[in-house]
Amino acid sequence: MRERISRCRPIGLxxxxxxxxxxxxxxxxxxxxxVHYLDHAATTDLRPEAAEEWLRVGRSTGNASSxxxxxxxxxxxxxxxxxxxxxxxxxxxxxxxxTSGGTESVNLAVQGLWRSRPEGRxxx
Numbered sequence: 001m002r003e004r005i006s007r008c009r010p011i012g013l014x015x016x017x018x019x020x021x022x023x024x025x026x027x028x029x030x031x032x033x034x035v036h037y038l039d040h041a042a043t044t045d046l047r048p049e050a051a052e053e054w055l056r057v058g059r060s061t062g063n064a065s066s067x068x069x070x071x072x073x074x075x076x077x078x079x080x081x082x083x084x085x086x087x088x089x090x091x092x093x094x095x096x097x098x099t100s101g102g103t104e105s106v107n108l109a110v111q112g113l114w115r116s117r118p119e120g121r122x123x124x
Contacts, residue, residue: 057081 046054057077062070064078078098086093099105113124 060070060074060077062068062072062074064071064074082093082096082098085096089096097108099108110124117124
């Protein structure tokens with residue numbers, strides 16, 4: 001069996017413990033609450049209303065960065081989505097960052113943590 005290292009404490013706490021575990025032990029820890037499983041999208045069904053909206057906006061063929069009509073329509077959809085998310089989150093639309101996927105999102109979060117780390121700290 002492959003071994004995996006899991007961090008059981010969130011980033012930012014003073015002490016982090018690495019745990020070596022086989023895949024089955026790792027799964028047991030996830031189920032018991034010892035590990036925070038952050039890949040929720042990989043194992044969760046899409047809500048029906050989200051699927052309907054996804055299909056609706058998927059019919060838009062424009063690139064939101066383009067200036068032609070289809071691009072402007074795509075930009076409107078993107079900005080309306082940003083405003084709706086901001087209203088639900090209680091923040092300004094400018095604070096909502098939409099990315100193309102999980103990798104870009106994680107990289108953006110890690111870069112933010114890195115830039116905001118305390119002076120002299122070389123790990124996040």
